[in-house]
Amino acid sequence: MRLVRALRGQFSVRKLNRRWRQMQALIKASEKSGPRWTVQVGTVLLCVVLFVYAYSNTLSAGYGPLAPSSPQHMHVLVTGCAGFIGSHASLRLLEDGHAVTCVDNFSRGNKGAVRAVKKAAKPGRFQFVEADLGHYHEVESIFKSTQVDLVVHFAAVAYVGESMANPVQYYHNITANTVHVVKAMQAADVRRLIYSSTCATYGNPEILPITELTPTLPINPYGKAKLAAEQVVRDYAASNPDFKAAVLRYFNVYGADPAGRLGEYPQPELRSQGRISGACFDAALGFIDSLTIMGTQFPTRDGTCVRDYVHVTDLVDAHVTVAGHPSHPPPPSSLS
Template identity: 40%
Template sequence: MSILLTGGLGFIGSHVAASLLEHGHDVVILDNLCNSQASVARQLELLCAKPIPFYEGDVRDNAILATIFSKHPIAAVMHFAGLKSVAQSATDPLLYFDNNVGGTITLLQAMQQHGIYQFIFSSSATVYGIPQYLPYDEVHPTCPINPYGRTKLQAEEILADLAVSDKRWAIASLRYFNPIGAHPSYTIGELPNDQPNNLMPYINQVASKQRPFLTVFGNDYDTKDGTGERDYIHVMDLAEGHVAALRLIQKSAGLHTLNLGTGQPYSVLEMIQTFEKATGQSIPMKIGPRRQGDLPIYYACADKAKVILQWEAKRTLKEMCESAWKFELQRQSLFK
């Protein structure tokens, strides 16, 4: 039996694919390459030393889903094919609701038609919105403050209704915090097609002289050093959380909503300083104005995942920075 990964060549999807393969699972990948590269499929094949079925296409395409489910013995689906730019979601909300909500509905309908009821959803801590208390636990009220977060929450609500309507469904909705880092082979990592949405690619671009400096958006927050604090998690810890979630839904039906984070917030300045110490690279920076919608601080309570999944994040911020930089060096060497 195989696991279908939609968006499986993206940053998170590719690392989950690698982790699943390392644990002996077979994977099938569907990706429309809107924010990923087809070359990642080849890197995954080299890592696992076997061919991986890859379909270039959109999760909203019923025909390609029917082909995949007919040709492959799919036991479960992990759904990563979501757009994730908060800023873009504000300027083009229809695109985000069409892709993130509409795509999820199309995928679930296709699964139901083919008798597949195990599903892992790539959700986000953005569903919580402005903290009423910290750390966020899974019972914290949900009130997202941007269209991207609302698409994730609407998809979660659909999954909750689906699990109640049909007891065959076994669903894990995993709320991510801030994944960074790279696979220990340094052959796959975070490589956005266009302007990055996250801090680490910008740091890498400054360290590799692709950008002259890093802009820090605001240094007057009510935090320990005035810059925003986030819960950064190594992408391989996150990937291993998905393998644990797969074990859970294989034995336990219903909806399981879980935070995947470290429970430890780090500021932007701490991230920069840790990166500089870990890599020996200097990161020039300038202070810019706050970005609209940015929260001063948020981080996870991951106690539920520790109990239910028998999983917890183990890798340090230093390891996250080192692996991200080594991936960047490896990537540069391939394109010289």
């Protein structure tokens, strides 16, 4: 099964077709220059080489229980680990001695981020599973096989403008997939969860600063989907006294790993919807012609908005702190 998963993760149909054409060309060339048994042996050897290459180069090559560095540490499952925040959190958890199982489908994440995390991991402390949280039976299998102690659920699409253009995608990816995660946790008897939410759940509050007591009145599908997912977590906690969770609502996250191992690497087609920090660097490096500042109607000197920012390493610190102290029922925490 590990080999099957490896091949599935490594080879696309296009790659397989290309490899097959290369093999056919090699066979035809060999038939002209040598006996048939030589061709058969050569074909078998070529197949073996291709299979070994696929198995050794895939990020996802099977999964199972992992052992943390000591009984005081945990086996943590991180969803969305190929993303900006998820990759930084995975790296920190590994550095702190925890074992980490990462799950991502690369619909928005970056394979380079997973490779960087894997490179920093000690043997037997890290595994990556390429999977889609929208496929429940696959998610359930992962949870039952890995025997994790804690889930940190980052995986989500996260662009306000896109959510308004395609709200169904956001409710499916955020709310429905969170149902799958919680349901799989229930099936595997995993009792601790940290849920990654957003300040978009507050909408446009009338009173500042925002606190955890500020009313949640989201104004776009992204914020509404996140708030609905929060409610899934709370309702499940209310029905299960042994379940402990934390809900963290972030404001604008920026920055990178101080050692330079990780950063923010959005997919090219999504760069225009990325964070202001990334847009500034893109403009400075010449990837885009200019930096566009949105909004002129705000009550500031030049009409542009003032936003709160939190560095990704500070945000990860909050997750690590909360990881040891989830609660029942899970209260929201605003991080800015």
